[in-house]
Amino acid sequence: MIPGQRVFHPAFGTGRVISVSRTGPRTVALVDFGFTRAPIVLEALQALSTDEGTATDSQPTNSLDAVPAEAPVKESPTAPVEVEHRERSHGSAGLGGSATEARKGVTALRLGQVLETQVLELSVGTDRVQARLGDALTRALGDRPTFLLVDGVWGGGKTHALTLLQALARKENMATASAVMDGVAVTLSEPMQLMEEVVSSLRFPGSVSADSLGQFLRKAKRETRSSTLRARGADQVADALDSLPLAAFDDPEGLQCIEDYFSFSLSTTQIRSKLRLLEYEASAPPVLRARRVDDRPRAFAVLLKNWAQFSAVMGARGLLIVLDELDVEYASTAYFSKACFGLRARRRALLKQLKALSEHRAPLLVALASAPAGPDVETENDAVEDVREAMGPTLIHIKAANPNDDELKDLLSRLTALYQTAYPATTLELPAQWASDLFGGLHARYRRMPNAVPRHFVRTALEALDLLTVGEKSFDEVLQLLRASD
Numbered sequence: 001m002i003p004g005q006r007v008f009h010p011a012f013g014t015g016r017v018i019s020v021s022r023t024g025p026r027t028v029a030l031v032d033f034g035f036t037r038a039p040i041v042l043e044a045l046q047a048l049s050t051d052e053g054t055a056t057d058s059q060p061t062n063s064l065d066a067v068p069a070e071a072p073v074k075e076s077p078t079a080p081v082e083v084e085h086r087e088r089s090h091g092s093a094g095l096g097g098s099a100t101e102a103r104k105g106v107t108a109l110r111l112g113q114v115l116e117t118q119v120l121e122l123s124v125g126t127d128r129v130q131a132r133l134g135d136a137l138t139r140a141l142g143d144r145p146t147f148l149l150v151d152g153v154w155g156g157g158k159t160h161a162l163t164l165l166q167a168l169a170r171k172e173n174m175a176t177a178s179a180v181m182d183g184v185a186v187t188l189s190e191p192m193q194l195m196e197e198v199v200s201s202l203r204f205p206g207s208v209s210a211d212s213l214g215q216f217l218r219k220a221k222r223e224t225r226s227s228t229l230r231a232r233g234a235d236q237v238a239d240a241l242d243s244l245p246l247a248a249f250d251d252p253e254g255l256q257c258i259e260d261y262f263s264f265s266l267s268t269t270q271i272r273s274k275l276r277l278l279e280y281e282a283s284a285p286p287v288l289r290a291r292r293v294d295d296r297p298r299a300f301a302v303l304l305k306n307w308a309q310f311s312a313v314m315g316a317r318g319l320l321i322v323l324d325e326l327d328v329e330y331a332s333t334a335y336f337s338k339a340c341f342g343l344r345a346r347r348r349a350l351l352k353q354l355k356a357l358s359e360h361r362a363p364l365l366v367a368l369a370s371a372p373a374g375p376d377v378e379t380e381n382d383a384v385e386d387v388r389e390a391m392g393p394t395l396i397h398i399k400a401a402n403p404n405d406d407e408l409k410d411l412l413s414r415l416t417a418l419y420q421t422a423y424p425a426t427t428l429e430l431p432a433q434w435a436s437d438l439f440g441g442l443h444a445r446y447r448r449m450p451n452a453v454p455r456h457f458v459r460t461a462l463e464a465l466d467l468l469t470v471g472e473k474s475f476d477e478v479l480q481l482l483r484a485s486d
Helices: 097-110 127-141 158-171 191-200 213-222 226-231 235-243 252-262 268-277 293-313 326-332 338-359 383-394 405-422 432-448 454-468 475-483
Strands: 006-009 013-023 026-032 037-041 146-151 175-180 319-324 364-370 396-399
Touching: 006 026, 013 097, 097 405, 097 454, 127 146, 127 158, 127 364, 127 396, 146 158, 146 338, 146 383, 158 175, 158 319, 158 364, 175 191, 191 293, 213 235, 213 252, 213 293, 226 235, 226 293, 235 252, 235 293, 252 268, 293 319, 293 338, 293 364, 326 364, 326 383, 338 383, 364 383, 405 432, 405 454, 432 454, 432 475, 454 475
Parallel strands: 146 364, 146 396, 175 319, 319 364
Antiparallel strands: 006 013, 013 026, 026 037
């Protein structure tokens, strides 16, 4: 199995291999499934040829807390049969494209995510958020680097807002890249590792996954775009392109080495050595990855501007960078130790360099997302407050939208439609009164939760739909379970 190969996973669906590595006795592939990236052991993946189907095989679950899967079927005393159950196979054969995409969407929702292709249809109560996201995009597309912070509790819509922003950016023909902060491998305190993640996830307009960087680098080399890049201030990328032989870009192995060099997987010495083995000679490629720790924050900002300009030169209107889960990173450095003090200082140095980008010209939008910290947490350990303090008034601060009751009812109807599309062999047609009663049960359960957030509502709704189909529960039984005391 090699990077770029299409694969299938029973739970996540179809994806593309990003990298393959050895972890102890196991070989693990990092796979991009569109709505998420995940490390998967090779034995769990099925390689797909270019003409094989791409349907997922994810099935409805059979749970609503601890409901037994084999409870007897009872018909409602007030109606004949609310849900018609049919024998069905949830295999991938015979599924159309819309059913395939809908199944991916249902799987993503179970994981607390949403597909970029479905986020607009599944967004309720986000008009104000969309308007502010649109303002940020307009500013960035005007060659003014823009910084955006989405703030909200866990499950409250932060990631949804970021996905919505990515969908809007793609409609504006922008290139996109994203990274999830984990406080270890991907962190603001390690700018070069963060840049490696950003570059490896770059998606250009017209591409469906983050595997097109090499092709755009090849196009830039063949069309001699270096002078245009320099005119726009992207000197580092231009110098790197000029230092590499054109023939290497036409060789698949050479192009892979070049892509690894631009994404920091290979150093300057390593790229020269690799190309020499392929009988190509590179003339002193520049050092892209800063060696000194103190130089890395500025180097990151410079390279970020370079990639924004590269995106514009290669046909995109700009570049969107999404950095999610900042609160996870800040929690990892909230200890009283010398090491954590150093990490906090390096993180603040990077934020300072990012703020300085506001004085330059580049079609760049950087969006960050974080949950708020507790009331007694110091600013340097609170992602929301620290970013606001570091970036100043130029930062656009958005609170994640919390839908009202009418919007939740609208959301349920959209989820039901998505579910029916995902599993077309299931007849799930609820009359208006039953749909209203189902919402009532879901809403009552939702409001009883100590932290009622949209993610809980979505997951509970999907579980209820599962019970009405695979679980073979009657409508009245599902309502009783929803209305029961927790």
